[in-house]
Amino acid sequence: MITVLCGGVGAAKFLEGLTHANVDEEIVAVVNVGDDEEMYGLHISPDIDTIIYTLADLVDRERGWGIKGESYQSLDRLKELGAPTWFTLGDRDIGLHLFRRHLLDSGHTLSEVTAQLTERHNLPIEILPSTNQRLRTMILAEGDPDELLTFQRYFVERRHQPTVKGIFFTGSEKAKPAPGVVEAIEASRVVIIAPSNPLLSIAPILSISQIRDALEKERGKTVAISPIVGGRAIKGPADRILESLGYPISPEGAAKVLAPYISTMVIDSVDFDLAKGLEDSGLRVVVTNTIMDGLEAKIDLAKRVLSEMKAHS
Amino acid sequence: MITVLCGGVGAAKFLEGLTHANVDEEIVAVVNVGDDEEMYGLHISPDIDTIIYTLADLVDRERGWGIKGESYQSLDRLKELGAPTWFTLGDRDIGLHLFRRHLLDSGHTLSEVTAQLTERHNLPIEILPSTNQRLRTMILAEGDPDELLTFQRYFVERRHQPTVKGIFFTGSEKAKPAPGVVEAIEASRVVIIAPSNPLLSIAPILSISQIRDALEKERGKTVAISPIVGGRAIKGPADRILESLGYPISPEGAAKVLAPYISTMVIDSVDFDLAKGLEDSGLRVVVTNTIMDGLEAKIDLAKRVLSEMKAHS
Numbered sequence: 155m156i157t158v159l160c161g162g163v164g165a166a167k168f169l170e171g172l173t174h175a176n177v178d179e180e181i182v183a184v185v186n187v188g189d190d191e192e193m194y195g196l197h198i199s200p201d202i203d204t205i206i207y208t209l210a211d212l213v214d215r216e217r218g219w220g221i222k223g224e225s226y227q228s229l230d231r232l233k234e235l236g237a238p239t240w241f242t243l244g245d246r247d248i249g250l251h252l253f254r255r256h257l258l259d260s261g262h263t264l265s266e267v268t269a270q271l272t273e274r275h276n277l278p279i280e281i282l283p284s285t286n287q288r289l290r291t292m293i294l295a296e297g298d299p300d301e302l303l304t305f306q307r308y309f310v311e312r313r314h315q316p317t318v319k320g321i322f323f324t325g326s327e328k329a330k331p332a333p334g335v336v337e338a339i340e341a342s343r344v345v346i347i348a349p350s351n352p353l354l355s356i357a358p359i360l361s362i363s364q365i366r367d368a369l370e371k372e373r374g375k376t377v378a379i380s381p382i383v384g385g386r387a388i389k390g391p392a393d394r395i396l397e398s399l400g401y402p403i404s405p406e407g408a409a410k411v412l413a414p415y416i417s418t419m420v421i422d423s424v425d426f427d428l429a430k431g432l433e434d435s436g437l438r439v440v441v442t443n444t445i446m447d448g449l450e451a452k453i454d455l456a457k458r459v460l461s462e463m464k465a466h467s
Numbered sequence: 468m469i470t471v472l473c474g475g476v477g478a479a480k481f482l483e484g485l486t487h488a489n490v491d492e493e494i495v496a497v498v499n500v501g502d503d504e505e506m507y508g509l510h511i512s513p514d515i516d517t518i519i520y521t522l523a524d525l526v527d528r529e530r531g532w533g534i535k536g537e538s539y540q541s542l543d544r545l546k547e548l549g550a551p552t553w554f555t556l557g558d559r560d561i562g563l564h565l566f567r568r569h570l571l572d573s574g575h576t577l578s579e580v581t582a583q584l585t586e587r588h589n590l591p592i593e594i595l596p597s598t599n600q601r602l603r604t605m606i607l608a609e610g611d612p613d614e615l616l617t618f619q620r621y622f623v624e625r626r627h628q629p630t631v632k633g634i635f636f637t638g639s640e641k642a643k644p645a646p647g648v649v650e651a652i653e654a655s656r657v658v659i660i661a662p663s664n665p666l667l668s669i670a671p672i673l674s675i676s677q678i679r680d681a682l683e684k685e686r687g688k689t690v691a692i693s694p695i696v697g698g699r700a701i702k703g704p705a706d707r708i709l710e711s712l713g714y715p716i717s718p719e720g721a722a723k724v725l726a727p728y729i730s731t732m733v734i735d736s737v738d739f740d741l742a743k744g745l746e747d748s749g750l751r752v753v754v755t756n757t758i759m760d761g762l763e764a765k766i767d768l769a770k771r772v773l774s775e776m777k778a779h780s
Binding site for chain 1: 506507508509537538540541542543544545547548549550557558559561562563565566568569572583584587
């Protein structure tokens with residue numbers, strides 16, 4: 155078994171490579187839900203949905219999220235009626251959110267809904283929300299006065315422009331891992347932290363104490379792929395957030411967040427000069443191409459990570 | 468002021484005539500909510516929506532409900548995912564239901580949501596839900612075993628095929644009239660019961676005791692337009708339901724339901740031979756063309772009803 159801790163777009167690309175890498179082990183994705191948002195009664199799980207759409211080849215490849223060839227009739231109508239429409243929801247995407255609402259209202263857990271979605275899309279992996287409880291990433295955004303925003307309000311509505319002064323995970327004290335999460339971490343040969351934003355996508359998973367404890371114990375078999383390459387985030391605001399919270403904008407910044415949970419770090423070839431410093435801090439370092447700009451590159455990265463961890467174990 | 472008690476399609480057509488009849492009085496529609504249904508977290512108010520779509524000239528004229536030129540991307544997706552999709556929801560229609568959910572979740576009443584929708588569509592009338600409380604028309608449908616169905620499950624999912632053994636209005640004991648309903652009935656010069664199904668569309672309004680009491684007191688100024696013409700319902704199952712519950716399939720059947728609340732009944736010219744019997748039962752009867760097969764016919768009917776009630780008062 156291989157477990158992958160996942161945010162959205164970067165993780166989805168990595169999983170695409172992994173599922174095409176002729177792995178004969180079961181793959182389990184443990185996915186961030188701190189970004190989830192309720193809107194018009196819909197329950198939106200952006201990271202889970204991005205992974206589903208990507209693996210089902212429904213995804214809009216240009217954006218990295220949402221469904222290709224979407225229409226926006228419902229959203230246009232909401233706009234006409236004067237509802238807030240800062241969050242882009244296509245009609246087919248809304249269909250999935252209505253389906254999720256329908257099952258949640260019938261008493262199913264987010265895990266169960268996600269399992270049904272995985273099955274209906276014939277996906278070759280198991281997708282587990284990190285928790286079935288309400289856990290939300292809240293951003294303290296600089297302003298006058300400062301504001302506490304849900305992740306989506308910060309990320310989408312404010313286009314991740316405000317300086318981040320703090321990140322909080324409300325509900326994390328009470329949140330239990332979803333069924334199977336700790337078991338997957340324990341039973342896996344390798345645990346991979348996908349190249350996702352460490353502070354916004356991985357930290358909410360780590361904010362659940364039982365997951366954090368399991369990962370600390372399994373540190374020896376855990377590897378993280380740095381989402382910071384050449385001093386910049388591949389996508390999104392990870393670089394600016396690392397900076398504003400006092401972390402280096404480099405694999406070292408990611409390592410600072412993830413070090414207690416990993417033994418190995420994969421960094422991009424352009425950052426080869428940082429390997430020594432990371433090794434000195436006690437990490438094993440793998441230097442390779444981490445830019446997943448096509449299926450081949452995704453598969454190569456997945457294979458390289460797995461072979462390194464096999465060689466190491 | 469003129470108040471119209473309304474179901475869906477027939478009432479919407481009548482209101483279309485009334486709003487084009489150069490009436491200089493305020494028009495208030497008091498609309499049935501017994502048909503409302505919650506689905507995928509959406510709150511659907513079919514009768515209110517049909518009236519809005521019709522008066523806003525958005526309606527699919529062929530069907531009499533829904534929006535013309537609709538797309539069904541969300542519903543197709545729900546179908547693919549295996550959700551129950553017996554209720555047809557177009558993408559633009561879903562936009563309105565999401566808007567309603569959004570406002571209800573923000574603490575607004577159905578009245579307030581309806582007022583916003585009326586304003587956003589620039590409609591020339593006031594639309595009041597009969598109540599803001601949960602009141603649902605439940606159908607006891609013949610079968611083995613008999614089943615208690617929500618109105619939409621009976622009407623749409625079962626295509627109104629089961630024999631109706633009974634009709635119940637759950638929540639009616641506790642339901643209060645929405646703000647303005649009783650006031651409108653009391654202040655109006657004329658109260659018109661639209662040509663809607665008396666047992667399924669008007670009876671749920673009458674099931675609210677304060678509305679019933681107000682109507683009984685204002686009986687002298689109240690007129691009903693028979694939805695039964697030539698022994699058949701213009702639309703829907705009113706004829707079969709009247710029959711299965713022991714009412715004549717004729718204006719007399721409608722009169723039996725509505726008699727305590729009306730002084731005048733409008734019947735179609737083809738039913739002229741029934742006028743005498745209705746008059747003998749104590750009703751004033753107006754015989755005219757009630758088939759609203761075009762805007763002219765709708766306007767003529769509205770004008771005729773108003774002039775009769777003026778002459779009478």
